[in-house]
Amino acid sequence: MTDATLDARKDAAPRHQEAGIGDYWALLKPRVMSLVVFTALVGLILAPVDLHWVKGVVAILCIAIGAGASGALNQWYDADIDAVMARTAGRPVPAGRISPDAALEFGMVLSFFSVAAMAVLVGYVPAALLAFTIFFYAVVYTMWLKRWTAQNIVIGGASGALPPVIAWSAVTGTVDLYPMILFAIIFLWTPAHFWALALVKNEDYTRAKVPMLPVVAGAKATKRQIVLYAVLTAAAAIAPFALGFAGVAYATVAIVLSLGFVALSVRLWRTVEGSERKPALQLFAYSIAYLFALFFMAGLERLIVGGA
Amino acid sequence: MSGPSTKLEPVRPLTAEEAKARGKRNLAVALILGAMVIVFFIVTLVQLSGNVAQDKF
Numbered sequence: 001m002t003d004a005t006l007d008a009r010k011d012a013a014p015r016h017q018e019a020g021i022g023d024y025w026a027l028l029k030p031r032v033m034s035l036v037v038f039t040a041l042v043g044l045i046l047a048p049v050d051l052h053w054v055k056g057v058v059a060i061l062c063i064a065i066g067a068g069a070s071g072a073l074n075q076w077y078d079a080d081i082d083a084v085m086a087r088t089a090g091r092p093v094p095a096g097r098i099s100p101d102a103a104l105e106f107g108m109v110l111s112f113f114s115v116a117a118m119a120v121l122v123g124y125v126p127a128a129l130l131a132f133t134i135f136f137y138a139v140v141y142t143m144w145l146k147r148w149t150a151q152n153i154v155i156g157g158a159s160g161a162l163p164p165v166i167a168w169s170a171v172t173g174t175v176d177l178y179p180m181i182l183f184a185i186i187f188l189w190t191p192a193h194f195w196a197l198a199l200v201k202n203e204d205y206t207r208a209k210v211p212m213l214p215v216v217a218g219a220k221a222t223k224r225q226i227v228l229y230a231v232l233t234a235a236a237a238i239a240p241f242a243l244g245f246a247g248v249a250y251a252t253v254a255i256v257l258s259l260g261f262v263a264l265s266v267r268l269w270r271t272v273e274g275s276e277r278k279p280a281l282q283l284f285a286y287s288i289a290y291l292f293a294l295f296f297m298a299g300l301e302r303l304i305v306g307g308a
Numbered sequence: 309m310s311g312p313s314t315k316l317e318p319v320r321p322l323t324a325e326e327a328k329a330r331g332k333r334n335l336a337v338a339l340i341l342g343a344m345v346i347v348f349f350i351v352t353l354v355q356l357s358g359n360v361a362q363d364k365f
Binding site for chain 2: 018019020021024052054055058061113117120121
């Protein structure tokens with residue numbers, strides 16, 4: 001980190017006030033946390049053995065707190081970027097409601113307690129995976145990839161894809177092929193999801209000097225990559241059925257919704273340059289519903305039909 | 309002891325609003341710590357005796 005970056009981070013919060021509970025809650029990135037909790041819950045349901053419900057609740061709590069800790073550490077480090085982007089300027093650190101030091105301490109304390117509690121109360125394998133996830137998001141993605149390469153969210157997406165794997169390991173104590181497929185679905189989904197938003201927020205990222213793909217390679221190349229990742233996501237989404245882990249109900253939903261995902265990405269690709277806003281936002285919104293629906297169906301089918 | 313002199317900035321008293329926000333935050337921390345103790349206790353019971361609660365996922 002350069003002195004200039006450090007100075008910018010300090011300048012991002014020139015007048016620190018007493019923060020409210022809501023500010024600390026915002027530091028946890030609750031919307032991201034909700035997706036993490038949901039995918040982890042499905043990972044827990046899909047695992048082939050029973051876990052005492054108390055330990056299941058604790059595992060999900062630890063994953064949620066660990067995800068929140070990553071968000072706090074991300075907002076500590078990225079305060080200089082967040083301050084110049086319209087989408088993020090109102091976050092507690094750049095807005096001066098929480099000092100960067102307080103955000104760092106909050107993130108570190110939560111990281112420690114979430115991993116320690118997971119290790120003591122649930123198991124060492126999920127604890128190790130949770131620690132790796134926090135490290136990957138806060139250090140590898142936030143501190144290194146985000147400011148360095150246009151592949152930032154492709155590689156960094158691994159941290160967002162790990163929660164169902166952590167949850168699975170909380171139940172079984174190990175990692176299997178099925179959770180790796182769940183990992184692949186989220187991992188391959190992330191670029192198409194995030195680049196759709198980046199296309200719309202291109203000016204923000206350009207001003208903040210973040211090398212997102214639309215900033216570095218332009219809209220045309222980004223749209224082509226979105227189609228590619230949408231197709232790969234669709235293939236991964238159908239894999240649980242093709243490999244015998246999921247049934248016909250899941251397959252039907254996965255095929256129909258994946259076709260919609262690919263169709264929307266192709267529509268965005270065919271859009272004239274400069275008029276991507278509407279189709280990109282539609283793809284972004286659809287992608288969230290798409291991922292929720294895939295995991296919801298996988299979990300629901302398992303609860304109703306039982307193990308594959 | 310000689311060393312680089314450090315200037316301590318005068319501590320600004322909290323406004324009523326800030327004191328209220330700090331009080332709420334302190335209460336939240338206390339509740340979270342209390343909840344953690346309860347969670348550790350319950351999970352310890354579960355681990356020590358598998359038949360304390362039979363409900364499964």
